[in-house]
Amino acid sequence: MFDIQEIRSQFSILNQQVNGKPLVYLDNAATSQKPNSVLEVWNQYYTEFNANVHRGIHTLSQLATEEMELSRRKIQKFINAEHDFEVIFTKGTTEGINLIAYILTQKLKKDDEIIISYLEHHSNIVPWQLLCERTGAKLRVIPIDENGVLQLDYLDEFLSEKTKVVSVNQVSNALGIVNPIEEIIAKTRANSDAYIVIDGAQSAPHFKIDVQALDCDFFVFSGHKMYAPMGTGILYGKQAVLEDLPPFHGGGEMIAVCSFDRTTYAGLPFKYEAGTPNVGGNIALGAAVDFINKVGHENIQNHENALLQYAQKHLLEIEGLKVYGENANRTGVVSFNLIGMGISSDVGMILDKMGVAVRTGHHCTQPIMDFFDIAGTVRASFAVYNTFEEIDLLVEGVKKAQRMLS
């Protein structure tokens, strides 16, 4: 049974006014709000068993270690990883992708190729450009059509023995377009020995993830977009792949034996978890997984897709409003502009005065904006706690913005 009011009651932050109007929070692709259960776990850690983990001999340290490793096992099940040690705690998607790009340096050489797509977030573009600078490898980009849909014929053309990395997002943060990653992975496996990286920042909050079924080498996502605190994230890596690659950061936790002559490294996951981890955040990430599992992926997807359809239907009733990726398979996001009426931030500011929080601008996807020859879009993005009444307030606000900007 999906009870929206019961769900909303778990998010105290939603019960407030902004500029004298009820808050309508529709910027969930940037970061989601956190349920009381996640905040309580965070608070409990810091008030009852805050301690450093893994090497402490005392009770609080052992408690903190047990809770963090329990969280790791929850996340393992959440993404259906074969082993919990394939789940690496990071501070988010950006760190995860940079880690992968860094540890692959020794695997690439001049004229090797890295394939990404036009729909990528800057966090899945720049690390690969830096890797190309370090190695002399070349970047190849799968283009999109006028609806924002990837043109996979180019992938067929690009794939070769030179292809060493294919890295794409499962869902575009700018447009909400769901990419056919199963097809991309199958083509890549059939035509290259490339490492396959999936950016799941905008899919993990909405979809059931199964990394074994996907057969990707890496899968990364951020905790703060899926009801967990900021500064949390996960990098999944296949055991055989991670064991073959060098460490990322050096320091405590990641060594087996350290001497001035030679240092050997810890096994997984600790080889990739140098230094003191974000213990409280990582435990709270496990509580966020519990929240998602309790609501249920089917309920989340059904509700968010209904919100998306409702929002798109009523936004498109506004004369002069364009939705980007209107006819594509999308989730969680509607990205639009009032054509010829100011810039996206003008609309965003007017909406804010009405208590409606959306994101405007390029969304760290400047290539997509260049493709559509625009500076940015107005992006409304949904979470499980949003309501149809909130969509009505969004649409009313956009109509008001249109009147003001005409």
Ligand SMILES: Cc1ncc(COP(=O)(O)O)c(CN[C@@H]2CONC2=O)c1O
């Ligand atoms: C698809 C995608 N990849 C990577 C990132 C980077 O994630 P972290 O910032 O957590 O490392 C984001 C962030 N999404 C941005 C953040 O704000 N609004 C957005 O759409 C993203 O949407």
